[in-house]
Amino acid sequence: MNKTFGLMAIxxxxxxxxxxxxxxxxxxxxxxxxxxxxxxxDGGGSSSDSMSSDSGMxxxxxxxxxxxxxxxSGMSDDSSSGASNGMxxxxxxxPLDFANTVYFDYDKAEVRSDAKTVLSENxxxxxxxxxxxxxxxxxxxxxxxxEYNLAxxxxxxxxILRYLVNLGINESRFSFISYGEExxxxxxxxxxxYQKNRRVHFLVNE
Amino acid sequence: MLKWCTAFxxxxxxxxxxxxxxxxxxxxxSRFGFRKIPIAVLSFQDLAKNKEAVRTLEAVLRADLDxxxxxxxxxxKAVGFIPNPPSGAPGTAEMTKASQAGVLALVxxxxxxxxxxxxxxSYVYETAKKEEVISVRIFGSEKSLRKIAHRFSDILTLHFTxxxxxxxxxxxxxxxxxxxKEIYVMDYDGASPMQVTRDxxxxxxxxxxxxxxxxxxxxxxxxNPHLYVLDMKTGKxxxxxxxxGLNFSASxxxxxxxxxxxxxxxxxxxxxxIKSDGxxxxxxxxxxxxxxxxxxxxSGKQIAFTSDRGGTPQIYxxxxxxxxxxxxxxxxNYNTSPTWSPxxxxxxxxxxxxxRRLKICADRADGTASIAMTExxxxxxxxxxxxxxxxxxxxxxxxLGKSQIFSIHLDGKNLRRxxxxxxxxxxxxxxxx
Numbered sequence: 001m002n003k004t005f006g007l008m009a010i011x012x013x014x015x016x017x018x019x020x021x022x023x024x025x026x027x028x029x030x031x032x033x034x035x036x037x038x039x040x041x042d043g044g045g046s047s048s049d050s051m052s053s054d055s056g057m058x059x060x061x062x063x064x065x066x067x068x069x070x071x072x073s074g075m076s077d078d079s080s081s082g083a084s085n086g087m088x089x090x091x092x093x094x095p096l097d098f099a100n101t102v103y104f105d106y107d108k109a110e111v112r113s114d115a116k117t118v119l120s121e122n123x124x125x126x127x128x129x130x131x132x133x134x135x136x137x138x139x140x141x142x143x144x145x146x147e148y149n150l151a152x153x154x155x156x157x158x159x160i161l162r163y164l165v166n167l168g169i170n171e172s173r174f175s176f177i178s179y180g181e182e183x184x185x186x187x188x189x190x191x192x193x194y195q196k197n198r199r200v201h202f203l204v205n206e
Numbered sequence: 207m208l209k210w211c212t213a214f215x216x217x218x219x220x221x222x223x224x225x226x227x228x229x230x231x232x233x234x235x236s237r238f239g240f241r242k243i244p245i246a247v248l249s250f251q252d253l254a255k256n257k258e259a260v261r262t263l264e265a266v267l268r269a270d271l272d273x274x275x276x277x278x279x280x281x282x283k284a285v286g287f288i289p290n291p292p293s294g295a296p297g298t299a300e301m302t303k304a305s306q307a308g309v310l311a312l313v314x315x316x317x318x319x320x321x322x323x324x325x326x327x328s329y330v331y332e333t334a335k336k337e338e339v340i341s342v343r344i345f346g347s348e349k350s351l352r353k354i355a356h357r358f359s360d361i362l363t364l365h366f367t368x369x370x371x372x373x374x375x376x377x378x379x380x381x382x383x384x385x386x387k388e389i390y391v392m393d394y395d396g397a398s399p400m401q402v403t404r405d406x407x408x409x410x411x412x413x414x415x416x417x418x419x420x421x422x423x424x425x426x427x428x429x430n431p432h433l434y435v436l437d438m439k440t441g442k443x444x445x446x447x448x449x450x451g452l453n454f455s456a457s458x459x460x461x462x463x464x465x466x467x468x469x470x471x472x473x474x475x476x477x478x479x480i481k482s483d484g485x486x487x488x489x490x491x492x493x494x495x496x497x498x499x500x501x502x503x504x505s506g507k508q509i510a511f512t513s514d515r516g517g518t519p520q521i522y523x524x525x526x527x528x529x530x531x532x533x534x535x536x537x538x539n540y541n542t543s544p545t546w547s548p549x550x551x552x553x554x555x556x557x558x559x560x561x562r563r564l565k566i567c568a569d570r571a572d573g574t575a576s577i578a579m580t581e582x583x584x585x586x587x588x589x590x591x592x593x594x595x596x597x598x599x600x601x602x603x604x605x606l607g608k609s610q611i612f613s614i615h616l617d618g619k620n621l622r623r624x625x626x627x628x629x630x631x632x633x634x635x636x637x638x639x
Contacts, residue, residue, distance in 0.1 A: 106562075107540075145542045145556050145564065145588050146410060146633065147455040148512060148519055150431070151468075151475045151496040154452055158473075177430065178452055178470075182387070182408045 099125060099134060099202035102160060103195060107144070109155035111163050119160065122202065123167035135203040136161050136176040139183060141194035146180055153178030160200045175205070242278035243366055245271060245311040246285045246304065250326075251294050254319035262351045263317065263326065263358075269395065270359035270373045271313075273613075275598065275620045276366065280309050295329065298336050305333035313362065322347055326354050330362060340365055352397060372593040375637045377600055378402075378412040378421055379611055383629035389423060391438075394593070394636070396611070396624035402436065403443075411633055415458045418637040420482070422446065422456040422465055433467055435482055446484055455499040458482075459526075460548065460638070461506035466490070468498035477511055479526070490528035501546045501553070502526070503571070510534065510544035510553050510571075521555050523571070534569055537576060543589060546571065548638055549596030552616065554579060556588040564588045566601050568616065579618055587612075591636045600624065600634040 099122040102115035111119065126132065138157030140149040157176040165171045186193035247268050252260045271277040282289055286307030287300045296304070296312050304312055316327040324347055330340035342361060346354040356373035363371030375394045380387050384401065389412045392399040403409050405427040412423040421436045433447040433456050447453045451470035458465055463482050468475045475496035480487045491497040495515040502509055506526060513522045518539040524531040535541040540558035547553065550571065557567035557578070564586040566579040580587045585605035592599050598615045606623075609630040614621045625631040 143562055143564075143586065144540070144558075145499075147468075147499045148496075148542045150410075150452055150454055151470070151498050154470050155474070155496070179408070182410070 098204060101199050101201050104156055104198040104200070106141075106194070106198065107152070109152060109159045111159055115160075116163075119163055120167065123164055123169055126164070126169050126173065133173050133175070133205040135205055136174055137183075137201040137203060138176065138178040139197055139199050139201065140181045141197040142181050142184060142189070143194065144181070146182070150178050150180035153180045156198075156200050242276060243311060244280050244309050245277045245313060245362075246280040246282060246309050247271070248282065248285075248289045248294055248296065248312055248314040250314065251316040254317045254324060256317070256319070256348075259324075259348065259351055260317050263315070263355045266352050266355035266395075267313070267358055270356060270371075271362065273395065273620070273622060274359070274363060274371070274373075275615050276363060280307075285309050285312070296331055301331055301333040301336045305336075309333055311362075311366070313358075315358070324348060324351075324354070326358065328358050328361070330365065352393065356393070369595055372595055372598070372636075375594060375639065376418070377591075377611065377624065377634050377636050378414060379625070379631055379634040380409060380412065381625075381627065381629050381631045383627055383631075389421065389436075390631075392624070394624075396626075399625075402438070411455055411635075413457050413635045414637045415482070416460045416638055418639040420458075421635075422458060422467075422482075424454045424456070433465075446482070447480060457500050457502060459502050459506045460504055461502075466500035466502060466509055468496075468500065477509070477528075488527075490524065490526075491531075492528075497522075499543050501544050503546050504548050504550035508546075508571075510546050512542045512544065512555075521553065521569070523553075534571075534573055535567075535576075537567075540564075541567070545590050545592055545599070547592045547596040548594050551596065552592075554590040554592065554599055556590065566590050566599065566614070577616075577618075579614055579616060580621075581618070589633050591634050593636050594638045600636050602632045602634065 100118045102118050103112065105112060126134070136157045138153035138155070140153050144152070154176070157178055161171070161174050161176055164174070181197070184197045186196040247264060250260050250264055268279060272279045284307065286303035286309065294314055296314065301312065310333060312331040312333060314329045318325045318327060323345060326344040326346070328340065328342050328344055329338055331337065332339050340361060344354050344357050353374065359373040360371030363369065372394050376391050377394055378389055378391045381390050386406050387408050387410065388401055388405065389403040389409050390399050390401050402421070403425070405425045408426040410424040412421045414421060419438055421438065423434055423436070424431050425434055430448070430450070431452050431454055432445055433453045434443050435446050436443040446465070447467060447469065449469045449471035452475065453467060453469045456465050456467040464479050465482055466477060466479045468477050474494060475498045476489060477491045477497045477500050478487055478489050490509070493513065493515050495513060497511055497513045499512040500509045501511070508523055509526055510521055510523050512519050516533065519542050520533055521535040521541050521544045522531055522533050534553065535555070538557055538559070542556050544553050544555040552568045553571050554566055554568040556564045558564050559582050563582060563584065565582050566587045567576065568579050569576045579599065580601070580603070583605060585603060587601055587603045589602045590599045591601070598613055598620070600611055600613045602609050603612050608628065609632045610626065611624045611631050611634045612621060613624060
């Protein structure tokens, strides 16, 4: 477990670095999604949390500090494009790029049209990187009850998994988990924040 | 009206030898506006020479009675006479005056210390009869003062209603105060919170066993959400269900050692039951939509649950073997987290309004009535759990900012806040003993 997460952490750090180096300017018109810090915690926060739960505090601290060093801007592309513009992020097929987060409508697990664009890019990237395995994490916003949101999060994860498999990616490369509303990346009680949390996030396993 | 009520109440009290019918009548009345029992707590006699202890006992007992929704706590200065400590025991003259002042019962006690053992010699007087009706010695120690007072409160509740009180029960809940969600247990009034899991992960949905000695809950401690059972006496925990996918929303049968839960191992959430030793797994639902959050009826013969088989999440009821599924809720497009009253008559659940906000609703289990227990507002009320009296619930609300645990009665009155931390306190489960 430790080793996997360690590799993953390095992967994230590299990814963030790469994202910065060949940075595409953030999409304008993503008004309301201010939040470099919120977006940063999308990748950094949730990955470090899951590490703290499984591998103890030591490795969690390491990872956190690595993420703090990495720039936020790589993530802000990810989130704002998926959430509000339906536009894909800079997708180069570079092996160091990673699968982008996709977003959902309230109470829904259906793949949105903006998500389809992102998922096509993710599938291309997965095709180019055949050894990478992905954990698909389903999340919900804070509204609704915890237990129902767990089920909803899993429906979201499964619907994305099905979509990627239909795009030709081997199912054995995926695992999935639902965190319901337990791992929000944004805590304010407003729609911008709710939208950021209604997501499927991809975790690179190796 | 007052006289009629008083006469009626006396009739109930006199027929205390047949408590079942009497208390049922009384409680039905109390639900719909029947006058609470006017009661006064006289200053206790301090034979332990510990004023602080006596103050605590009196304060906890008064708070219990006030919280109960059964008693109308009358201030000492309004009892119709001037209490005369230290001997303090009311005589015939005092009881007559109290009766004239509308006080039906007087409560008094003496605290005695025999070394480390403390005894509260507790007395209750009914003023109309001019009689001492309860005389009981409650044993404890300096450390268990609150428990002694809670015990006295439950004795009063049992005497005047024929029902067990809730004052000695506990509430398990989830708090993120340590930085991750863990289970805590506190007294029913919010006192003495204690952390009982240290998984440093996500821990969700604790539910008490019917005996109140174990908790079943979901934890991500091994990465995937699995079910665990924690024995509160030994502190030992064991894994109960660890299928691939979600294993969650467990609920203990009130009549047998069996746990209902939901798992997504079949591709979507389905409800199963299993014995608490992990044997005898049975599948109850077979539906392509999600079925989750089971809650047993008091008889153990039926289970209420959430299902979105009709397109939106609604409350359904089935037999404990999965047969005879029927829908309970039809109002609104989001009704989840049912919890069946230990008395069997009501099912409380989280219901969503047009502003996408949750409040607590309750339906009669036979579908003949539906009420809102909490008011709508720019906040969410969720996770209801009944007290053993079937007349009040604990629930989570973020009406004051962070999520905290509150209690409220079935009639929507007597809202109380139980937790007041800077953290999020959620998902309460109220023990039945």
